[in-house]
Amino acid sequence: MTAAGGVAAAVQVVGGVVLAPLLPGLVQHWKARLQGRRGPTPLQPYRELRRLWGKSVIDVEDTTLVYRAAPAVAAAAAFAAVLLVPVAAGAPNLGLGHDLLALAGLLALVRLVVTLAAWDVANGFSLMGASRDLTIAVFVEATLLLSLAVAALFAGTTDLAVVIGATAGSAPWESPALPLAAVAFALVAVAETGRQPIDNPDTHLELTMIHEGPLLEYGGRDLAMLHWVAAARHWLVLVLAAQVFLPHLTSAWGQLALLPALLVAGCAGLALAETLVAKMRILLAPRLLGAGAAIALLGVAAWLAEST
């Protein structure tokens, strides 16, 4: 394991676990500033987590182990995904490999346990959010896998550490394949982090909640774990955007050095998108994601046309 690899592993674990809540904090802070408000500091999510950690959990009557274990399993799956996504090419294997299809599977596991908990408590609003989340997830999966597939075509494999190396430099940006995949991945990023125009993370109206819905019956440490899972999804999506779908340097040290700047740029992009675009009608979101999938498919065709 090289020095760069060791540092990359450290950045991956510390960043994913400890620094992840900073990302939604930054997005909220800039969104407020863009809207002319003072807004919370970027460290607000840490205060939330500390407040929730000190409270007691709720034991809803007539529920099963599914309700009690869901936040723990969701956080475990998100933690596994954090260990899986490398932050630089040549990062060492932390026991989970670097396979992007396994990442999609772990994110689906998070979605499963959270939506099952909604059924366990039989809260109507939780179920409404769960059904919408699952409907949108159908289209997000296809777009996510197609855009990551374009990146995998450059590397010839689905190992993310190799993909980061293969999409580095300026050579992959000469063909239209990677820019098209980047556009599709931007849509996926907005959907996975639950930001407008697909979902509104600030809403307190239960009828408009999508991914916030199943969280309604949780309190205390359970809710803290679920908030951390949302922050971890920001981390995963923005790291993939930075190290695969935005121009990055070829050397591992260069990738590590540029990573904070790219992450901050990603947060700024999300804040700008949320301010400029209003939330769209839920049933039209699949059309937007379907357009994203079509764009990614065009990217695949472009890569095939270039390579033959």
Place this chain on the structure above:
Amino acid sequence: MTGALVLAGVAVIAVGGAIACARVALVAGLYTQALGAALLGGGGLAALVDGDPAGAAFSGQLEPRLGVDPLSGLFLLTLGVVGAPALVFATRYLERSRSSCVVGGLTSVFLLAMALVVCGRDPLTFLAGWELMSVAPAAAILVTRGASRGARHTVFVYIALTHLAGVGTWVAVLLLADAGALDAPGAVETGSGLQAAVAIAAVVGMGTKAGLMPLHTWLPRAHPIAPAHVSALMSGVMIKIAIYGLVRVLAEWAGVVPVWIGVLVVALGALSAVGGVVYALFQHDLKRLLAFHSVENIGIIVLGLGACLLFRARGAEAWAAVALAAALLHTLNHAVFKALLFLGAGAFEKAVGSLELDRLGGLLRRMPVAGGAFLVGAVAIAGLPPLNGFASEWATLQALLHVTVLGRVGDGVVGAVALAVLASTAALALFCFVKVIGLVLLGPPRRDACREAHDAPLAMSGGMVFLAGSCLALGVVPGLLFDSLTRVEPWTTAAGPRVGLELPSGASLPTGGIVVVLAVAAGALLLVRRGRGAAGRAPTWACGQLVEPALGWTSAGFTKPLRLVLETVLRPRREIVVSWRTGVVQRVSYAGAVPHLFDVHLYRPVTRAAITAAAHARRLQSGRLGTYVGYLILLVVVLLALAKWGVVG
């Protein structure tokens, strides 16, 4: 040893079947059959791991020969792994009656017929077993449900479709035997008309038996009305035997098929995968939903098989072996979790009385063992780590991605579209099984029968727990089996068994690592969860709203967003009747349905045309003796004329 185990298994099953026919010894007969199935499974595993064929080799002559090779071994293993728990389940599921004894005997005939197809080494045995395999479950359904007119009509549809499509199977196998391709796979030339005819006939004939769309309509009708253990065997093993036939014809006997056949197979697989799961989402009966999911998973298996054919056509033999291994691994995995789900459905039906999804609920607390096993099966079929459905879907996705990596424009786009379809299918299956688990196992019970349900007896839950354990084992260590599966065809040698999955492109799935991290992290967080204070007990908050059983979510409500998004494709029907009296609403009634497009636009017109044609042909039979004598004279005159012109005789 392989041959000895297989022969012992067959003999024990036959004995068990005979014993089961006597009313006093039904349970003993079923246990004996379970032992025989386990022996068959052991023999199959030995054949698969050994890698050497035992018994006779294939021949095109019409004399009965039997033998076992690694591919047959996999399907015998599937038969054993599914058959043994299903038969143990049946000991408590079947009531003591005359018809149960007949069902017990017919189950042994069913198992023996499936073993005959898989071990048959000549066209005669293969086709005889094929036909017997179709008839046995139909007889079992008629014995248990023969009194109901709907069940008799369903069995008629099943037998009619199977036999119409059976023409394809017979044509394919007999053409291949005639060309001498059964013992010399290089006998059929690539791109010849014979190969195309054989491939199309096999896809139609064996595809119908497997339940590929658009030839699947018998599957959601026949599987729900069979007894639970027969449903488990039909869905778990019988449709896989059809896949066995497809693999033999397309990947072995017909030689290297051209690219267009590979693309056709991939297209049919994709259509089955997404069509099966979309229609499954809108079902209200648990068994019918599970039957549609079988269609979906057959689609996934056929996607792997199609990728294998594309790789062979392009000369990438190593990846062809990987794609075929992915399809075969999914065959075994699907058999395990589908059988588990059908057995669970049988246990719930026995405990509660009905399988209407909107009228179940709360069964996980009242039936913890059966409910827990059903939960494991549902998570496995949704394709999530660390269970077995994820491992085989991962391998299939990798194979489809590599079709695109190979770099031809046409194949590449086909591979990418198939990849997107499989990804959507996985997300749709997740949606469907969240709904199923939620409605069946979680939440408040919606009927008194659910509130008073007791856990299933040991024999029933024991079989289910074994299958759930197999799901977990196959999910954590798929690499051991995957290695043997890549060596099934004589194209390439694999690198050696390991715990996770590793592919030639360098992609790897360390299932062991994933399971360990998930278990340790989840366990640690569960311990930390409570903290210093006690947990606050409270009823469901529901944001201050009233929580009432009448306001509970239904299956139709939960899937409504998807129904609205796919409206143009599905054309759902909705009827709302509001009755008023003096300006006050008295009653609102709602009826909604998602019609099955294939039934409406394909099967009904074809059936109507066939019946009209038959009605017209019936006019030839006027009933008058004079007309028939006239027909005979006409026939003699025509034959004499043909003989005069030298065409006949």
